[in-house]
Amino acid sequence: MxxxxxxxxxxxxxxxxxSLIGESFVTNELFHNWGSLEQRRDDVMCYMSIYTDFVxxxxxxxxxxxxxxxxxxxxxxxxxxxxxxxxxxxMLVRIRFSxxxxxxxxxxxxxxSNAKYAKQxxxxxxxxxxxxxxxxxxxxxxxxxxAKDMAKKEGVPLLFDTDMEAYANMYRxxxxxxxxxxxxxxxxxxxxxxxxxxGDDDARER
Numbered sequence: 001m002x003x004x005x006x007x008x009x010x011x012x013x014x015x016x017x018x019s020l021i022g023e024s025f026v027t028n029e030l031f032h033n034w035g036s037l038e039q040r041r042d043d044v045m046c047y048m049s050i051y052t053d054f055v056x057x058x059x060x061x062x063x064x065x066x067x068x069x070x071x072x073x074x075x076x077x078x079x080x081x082x083x084x085x086x087x088x089x090x091m092l093v094r095i096r097f098s099x100x101x102x103x104x105x106x107x108x109x110x111x112x113s114n115a116k117y118a119k120q121x122x123x124x125x126x127x128x129x130x131x132x133x134x135x136x137x138x139x140x141x142x143x144x145x146x147a148k149d150m151a152k153k154e155g156v157p158l159l160f161d162t163d164m165e166a167y168a169n170m171y172r173x174x175x176x177x178x179x180x181x182x183x184x185x186x187x188x189x190x191x192x193x194x195x196x197x198x199g200d201d202d203a204r205e206r
Contacts (some may be wrong), residue, residue, distance in 0.1 A: 003146040006061040013067075014056065022069060024129045031189045033102040043099050050094065054087035055126055062146065069139035070124030073147055074155065076118070093109035105156070110190035115160055117160040117194050123151045123158045130168075140169040152197035160193040166180045168193060 001003040009017070026037060031047075034040035054071040055061045058080035063070050070079055074080075091100060130139045151158035160171045168191035172178055176193040183189045 001038065003062050003064055003142060005059065006056060006063050006070070008061075009056070014053075017056075017061075017067070017070065018049040018052045019045070019131045020131055021052050025131065026125075029120050030106075031103070032163075032186055032188045033106060034099055043095060046093065046094055050090045051127075053090070054083050057085040057086070060126060061072055062143070064139060064142060066096055068131040068134040069143050070127070071143040072146060074124040074126055075121070075156075076124060077121045100190060106184050106186060106188065107160045108185040110182045111190075113190045114161055114192040116179055117157045117159055121156050121178075123147065123154065123156055125158065125160045128160075129188075137138075140170070143172070143173070148175070148195055148197065149193060157198075158195040159164075160195075162191050162193075165189070165191065171195075 006173060024040050025031070025048045027042075030102045031040050031044050034043055052061070058074070060072050060074045060080070061070060062073060065072075123146075128140060128143055130143075147158055158176075160167075160176060161173070162168050171193045174195070176195045178191060178193050181189050181193040182192075
């Protein structure tokens, strides 16, 4: 099944994707400081809705043919600045400042975890998401293989950063190297992984 860039969405279609991606991240340890799953749900759904809009507006959102799996992929050499600024403005308006402050404190502690590869040109996997009703059908494999092919074509490393050990293990299963972990003072660990395609020796040497 082909993976293609997502374009030309109606508001109804975008709302479906926002909801699908938001539900996938409610349990993510990134939002550890936002309370229990029920306490954090509305805020996480809002946060991920804004983040989804950023990835889509930046032209970095990709999907399988039936819209049950999504991946965000950003080439660091062509990162979109204005969508990122709009995202930050929306978060400040729509999410309580106390939530943003606690999240930024955590992010500041772990943001340098991928410095080994992030200082050179690379592909960032911004998100990987599969509809819960379609998991276990190989969709994640298709999405990640698409990302790997993109990185190999460009001759750059593909980076994954996750706060979930299970996802880190999944990326390792797909041939990624776990090259760093950083644990914040709230006990949450950031796992930094990299995929380097065959022949990309320059990336390894750096």
